[in-house]
Amino acid sequence: MTTIDAVVLISGRGSNLAALLAAADAGELGARIVGVIANRPGAAGLQTAAARGIATDVVDHRRFAERALFDAALAEAIDVFAPRLVILAGFMRILGEAFVEHYQGRLLNIHPSLLPAFPGLDTHRRALDAGVRLHGCTVHFVTPTLDHGPVIIQAAVPVLDDDDEATLAARVLAQEHRIYPLAVRWFAEGRLRLDDGRVRLAATQRGDSALIAPAIDER
Numbered sequence: 001m002t003t004i005d006a007v008v009l010i011s012g013r014g015s016n017l018a019a020l021l022a023a024a025d026a027g028e029l030g031a032r033i034v035g036v037i038a039n040r041p042g043a044a045g046l047q048t049a050a051a052r053g054i055a056t057d058v059v060d061h062r063r064f065a066e067r068a069l070f071d072a073a074l075a076e077a078i079d080v081f082a083p084r085l086v087i088l089a090g091f092m093r094i095l096g097e098a099f100v101e102h103y104q105g106r107l108l109n110i111h112p113s114l115l116p117a118f119p120g121l122d123t124h125r126r127a128l129d130a131g132v133r134l135h136g137c138t139v140h141f142v143t144p145t146l147d148h149g150p151v152i153i154q155a156a157v158p159v160l161d162d163d164d165e166a167t168l169a170a171r172v173l174a175q176e177h178r179i180y181p182l183a184v185r186w187f188a189e190g191r192l193r194l195d196d197g198r199v200r201l202a203a204t205q206r207g208d209s210a211l212i213a214p215a216i217d218e219r
């Protein structure tokens with residue numbers, strides 16, 4: 001398999017980064033993570049990367065008076081690696097239009113909801129408040145609108161009666177760690193195509209499965 005170079009942007013914990021690295025180790029990512037960049041010096045994921053000998057950088061948003069200046073510095077730091085793909089993995093800054101356009105078609109994000117439901121923050125609490133029975137996560141191409149853009153893959157999980165934010169978040173996160181490496185691999189393999197703003201995936205797709213919630217054990 002040919003591999004592409006990818007840069008991952010993080011703000012914190014970096015569990016999605018860790019999942020991507022694990023997939024790379026298993027030879028299942030189709031991409032080499034050549035750099036990890038954080039907007040916070042204390043982002044724990046930086047240590048995950050450094051421990052593996054991956055180049056890291058910090059572009060601290062607090063050093064920039066204007067968003068556009070931060071975006072430009074971030075793009076400069078990314079382009080040092082000349083990546084084919086830029087992966088937002090828990091990157092908590094809004095990126096401006098010029099930045100997004102610079103990486104158009106090669107900038108991915110993961111969001112912890114079934115978009116277009118619950119863009120923005122506190123998705124798990126909002127899903128609980130709304131009383132939905134299905135929640136989940138979405139990998140999408142980034143467009144200038146926040147948490148918006150052509151959807152590549154989604155995973156749905158049931159919301160259980162006794163869920164709280166933490167239990168629901170954990171169930172969703174486990175699925176994030178499954179679907180993000182898959183999306184990156186499809187991109188690396190050239191199987192994703194944008195057709196009039198809609199994602200087309202060159203893969204056999206099954207239409208015979210559904211996640212129904214609540215699924216009741218009727219014994």
Ligand code: GRF
Nearest residue numbers: 013014015016090110111112
């Ligand atoms: C994930 O839930 C991701 O979907 C969201 O922020 C969280 C980041 O977690 N955008 P981690 O840093 O990957 O552990």
